[in-house]
Amino acid sequence: MAKHKILLAEDEVALGTIVKESLETRGYDVIYCADGEEARLKYEQTGPELLVLDVMMPKKDGFSLVREIRKKNDRIPIIFLTAKSRTEDVVEGFGYGANDYLRKPFSMEELIVRIKALLSRHAGGQPSEDVSIGQYTFNFSRQTLRFQDQEEQLTHREAQLLHELYLHKNDLTERTLILNTLWGSDDFFNARSMDVFITKLRKKLSQDTSIQILNVRGYGYKLIC
DSSP: OOOOEEEEEOSOHHHHHHHHHHHHHTTOEEEEESSHHHHHHHHHHHOOSEEEEESSOSSSOHHHHHHHHHHHOSOSOEEEEEETTOHHHHHHHHHHTOSEEEEESOOHHHHHHHHHHHHHHHHTOOTTOEEEETTEEEETTTTEEEETTEEEEOOHHHHHHHHHHHHTTTSEEEHHHHIIIIISSOOHHHHHHHHHHHHHHHHHTTTSTTOEEEEETTTEEEEEO
16 A cells, blocks of 8 residues: 655754654655755655645745645645744635644644544545535535525635534534634634534524534534434
8 A cells, every 4th residue: 555645844853853753653655854945846846645834944934835836736735833822824824725734832643633634535535526414515615505406605614614524424523623723723712703603504504404513512513414
């Protein structure tokens, strides 16, 4: 079985080496770069399946690199690594086309989980494909939800949230994972915002009574369909 090829760009050599070796022990083929310009060249030369990029790098920062890559490839999964104090990096990173991010310091196990999830989604089919949620048809790429002959346009955040719930359908989607992935932090105000969006999705899915979004108090949500 071929190894998944990952491009890792991190200017802290000690951290980069640790991450590279840890990923390799788990069966990944890792191309390591210490700056953004080297990462751009290696991306073009090696054709990786997933990128793990530090935001602040010499020669070319992570945002600039992703901006260039997204002009040619809008599907490759990208994870940003960002300093814990730079919340603005998270918002800006999603705007440039990142799929996920991790705040430093992070655990290797968390990085592995994020990598596996993104590779699984990427292998699962084109993002423009329709998926069934009960009697509804959801298209994440187009941000639409259709029930019989009625199609409704979702907001970007509604589509993101429903997508996360769908990926873990009939299983628990952890509250902190949703908040950190979509909102950038799991503070009180973001949690209240997420609750509002959950209520909106419940209403939009209410025409099929077999669908439920359960609140598992203290842990997260479960989409039953």
